[in-house]
Amino acid sequence: MDTTQLKHLLGEMTRAEKIGQMVQLAGEFYKEEDSENTGPMHEMNMTPKKMTVSGSVLGISGAETLINIQKEHLAKSRLGIPLLFMADVVHGYRTIFPVPLAMASTWQPELVEESANVSATEAAVSGLHVTFAPMVDLVRDARWGRVMESTGEDPYLNQLYARAFVRGYQGQDLKNDPFSVAACVKHFAGYGAPVAGREYNTVELSERTLKEMYLPAYQAGISEGSKLVMTAFNSLEGVPATANKPLMRETLRKELGFEGVLISDWASVGELIPHGIAKDLKQAGELAIQAGVDIEMMTGGYLNYLNELIDEGKVSEELLNEAVWRILTLKNELGLFENPYRGANSELENNLVFSKEHREKARIVAEESIVLLKNEKQVLPLTHHQKVALIVPEDQSKDVLGPWSWKGEPSESVSVYEGLLNHISKEAIVVKTIDHSKNDRPKDWLDDVSTADVIVAALGESSYMSGEGASRSNIKLPAEQIQVIKELRTLNKPIVLILFNGRPLDLTDVVQDVDSILEAWFPGTEAGTAIGNILYGTKNPSGKLTMSFPRAVGQVPLYYNQDNTGRPLTAYNQEDKYLSRYLDVDNRPLFPFGYGLSYTQFSYSPMKVTLSKSEREQTDKIIVETTITNSGKVTGSEVVQLYIRDKVGQVVRPIKELKRFKKILLEPGEVATILFELNQQDLEYVHQDLSVSVESGEFDLMIGSNSEEVETTTVYLELKKNE
Template sequence: MDSIQLHHLLGKMTREEKIGQMVQLAGEFYKEEDSENTGPMHEMNLSPEKMSTIGSVLGVSGAQTLIDIQKEHLAKSRLGIPLLFMADVIHGYRTIFPIPLGIASTWDPNLAEESAILSAKEAAVSGLHVTFAPMVDLVRDARWGRVMESTGEDPYLNQLYARAFVRGYQGKDLINNKMSVAACIKHFAGYGAPIAGREYNTVELSERTLREMYLPAYQAGIDEGSKLVMTAFNSLDGVPATANKPLMRDILRKEFGFQGVLISDWASVGEMISHGIAADLKQAARLALKAGVDIEMMTGGYLNHLHDLIEEGEISESLLDEAVWRILTLKNELGLFEDPYRGANSKEEKTIVFSLKHREKARKIAEESMVLLKNEKQVLPLDIQQKIALFVPEEQSKDVLGAWSWKGQQSESVSVYEGLLQHVSKESIVLKTYSPLKNENHKDWLTEVKNVDVIIIVGGESSYMSGEGASRSNLKLPAEQIQLIKNLRTTSKPIHLILFNGRPLDLTDISQDVDSMIEAWFPGTEAGSAVANLLFGQKNPSGKLTMSFPRTVGQVPLYYNQDSTGRPLTPYNQDDKYLSRYLDVENSPLFPFGFGLSYTEFKYSPMQVTVAESKEEVRIEVTITNNGNLSGAEIVQLYIRDKVGEVVRPVKELKRFKKIFLEPGQSAEVVFQLQKQDFKYVHQDLSVSVEAGEFDVMIGSNSEELEIETIYLDFKKK
């Protein structure tokens, strides 16, 4: 449908039909069997006439189901405007990939893109048009449950991943590629910084920090072409995002140039009443539309009050037309007017969804995402001749998918035990299950493990313990896991800890009691296969953290790129009390941003830094050599520090990285180029520029183990 035809369609719509397009309902409304006006339909004041005007549905899937819903809807729609089907396809549809925080730990945006491509295929063939992903919120507080859905604490990395996920979901040609879905950047804005790490809580950020640290990833996803943006639940500068006109109209629309659909999060329009900025749903609807929200998800503000608000002169009809035009444009960009069933195909659904090819890619990405946190005396990889005692949480052996694995089936996932059996026989494994909550007596187990060579403990969190609504004030392992580890430590057998979790944990209590630790995150469908391949050396770990792991919860929010302080703690003033420090714990994390070990050893040559004659460009070279006996990948990281700025600058900022693969004894030269724009930052007046001066250039394997060289750059004002 061309633009003229689309305008003609808009012109034929009644006000009620326009309002209907701005309403999103959950799938339960399309499973209503009772002919009476009861239940959810009654609560939303939905009549059959209003149902025929609705514009979008969330949370329902399956090719034939969606085809049937669409057919029935089109038969009742006066103008034949098709429904949009949306869902939370966050890290996989039925084939579940690692959680986004795990995917981020690959430090490979190409893998993020590949996971999104395959997730989109499964979703599209099952009838979906839009995914509520990616979440690009920058996060610094591990107490917040939704860190699992983020890509970490660094704005540069987050921008790269935002672009990669959008490319993967949408592809290059959304209208002709029926195996793609429209992406939705979320949550705009600042959702990842709730006070005290508590879900849905207030966010308090200066505008300069918001612009420098938090907004860049949203803008990157929008620049990559994301078709939708979702408002955040939180308030910012005292105004809930869904009613925040300066945020949505000025920054999102005018500054970022976003022309797509802005959708509220679940019931966030109605939540303005609880926030205390709207007396009722009618006032909330007025605030949301004036802020620029095109689609209201699951509250009846638009449905039941927009007509009266227009009649009363509270809002103009033009605001309605503006919102509906964007919704119709999205449907047109998806090709729904020509093909309302788009990619939905129940026959292909059976061969594409959860295919062997997709599962194989899920395993490979899981292997790349896992981080080796400890490997004392190189106790890993294991020998297949060793006898193993495996301890797994009771009823959680297959709880490896994590939150937001909507259609994923735990029964289809590979447990660690099943993964080990791909390498050794049943007779080589003594399997024990323990309760993660009960304080059991482990004396009998201590006797049973006398004849094994190594002990593997699967620990961490249950999937319930992270994700939306799963904020925690205690980041330690469950007490029973800690006690189990300490009891088994008395056997003097090597202990290998495999962690399944959705956030950085406080591992201080047990870090000295285990010989190796693998941070596996929630790795998805092929979890056990990936873990076993790492344990037995079929895959050399190469993942690195994109969030810092604290020594104690009292350190959080904890992040590597903290601002300089007037009284910094340095190696030369450790005995001074009156510094920015704790009395009872080090300032540093237990495991820093960018950290991750390998089964081999990489040696860095002294870096060579060359400043161009213009004094505006820098070339950094370093040679990396694999000095070990195994092939492996290293992620070389480049940081800078602006030593004197108009405003306080971070102690370090990631600017480049490169993942290289080296055989034993092989060397590779890594070259980074930095230009003037890499040194720019947000000033007091919110302008973005750079000044001449001294900068530290730092290179290394993580954010703490770095070689430093100071250079002078004379940026010319243009």
């Protein structure tokens, strides 16, 4: 449909039909057993007649089901406007990939793009048009449950991953590619910074910090072409995002240039009432549309009051038309007017969803995402002649998918036990389960374990303990698991701790009691296969953290790119009390951003810095060169990381900022030369007046294997002044 036809369609629509496009309903409304007098339909004052003009549906899928819903809807729709089907396809549809925080640990945006493409393929053939992903919120507080859905604490990395997810979901040609879905960047804005790490809590950010640290990832997803943006639950500067007109109409629309559909999060329009800025749902609907929210998800503010608000002159017809035009444009960009059943194909659904090829891709991503945090005495990799004692929490052996695996089936996932069987026989494995409902264990529970050569303890969080609504003030392992590790230590056997979790944990209580730690996160469908391959060295671990692990929860929010203070703690003033420090714990994280070990070793040559200058003797480019050698005995991958520090700025600058990285694969003894190139734009920052520029001066250039173990060179840069 061309623009002229689309405008004609808008002109033909009644007000009721326009309002209907702005209403999103849950899939349960379309189930046969529902009626207008039950459940959510009654709560929203929804009727079958009103449903004939509704615009979109969330949380239901299946090619045949959605084709039938679409057919019935079109038969009742006066103008034949198709429904949009949306869902949370966050890290996989049926084939589940590692959680996003784990995928970020691959340091491979191209691999993340491939995972999103697989997810889009499975979702599209199952009838879906839109995924509520990616979540690009910057996160610094491990207490917040939704850190698992983020890609970490660094704005540069988050930008790269935001772009990768959007490209993977939407493909090259959204309209003509039946295996793509529209992406929805979320949650705008600042959702990842709730006070005290408590879900849905207030966010307090300066405008400068918001612009410099948090907005870049949203901007990246939007610049890559994301068709939707979702509002956040939180308030910012005292106003909930869903009603925040300056945030949505000025920052999002004008500053970031977003032209697509703005959708509320679940019931967030209605939540303006308990927030205390709307007295009732009518006022909430008025505030939301004035702010620019195009689609209201699962509350009846638009459905029940928008017509009345327009009659009263509180909302203009222009605002209504503006929102509906964006919704119709999205449907047109998806090709739904030409093919309302776009992508839905039962035969392809049967052949592609959870296919062998997709599971293989999930295994690869899982292997790349696993981070080796500790490996004393080279306990790993295991050897095939060792007898293994496997310790797992009861009922958690298949709990490896994570909290946002909507269509994933835990029963189809590969457990650690099944992964071990790919390498050793079942006779070589002793399995012991922990019952969290009991405080004590039989005194002889360790007898069988003592017959093993090595202990593999697969512990951590359950999926219930992570994700939305799963904030935790205590981010240690469960107390029972800590006690189990203490008891296992008495056997004087090598202990390998495998962590399943969706956030950085406080491991201080157990880190000295185990010999090796594998951070597996929630690895997805092929969890056990990937873990088994890492344990036995079929795959050399290469993941690196994108979020710091604290020594104590009292350190959080904790992040590598913190600002310096007037009284910094350094290597030379450790005995001084009156510094920015804790009395009872080191300032540094237990495991820093960018950290991850390998079964091999890498050595770095001294860095070489070359300054390319313009005719005016101003620095045009900074070229940083280093040589990496695999000095170990096995093939391995290293993530080479380049950081900078602006030593004197007009506002306080971070002590280091990631600017470039490269993941390289080296054979034993192989040498690679790495070149990084920076320009002036890479050095610019947000000033107090919110302008963006940089001044001439000294800069530290740092290169290394993580944010703490770096070589530093200081250079003076003569930079061009912004006009």
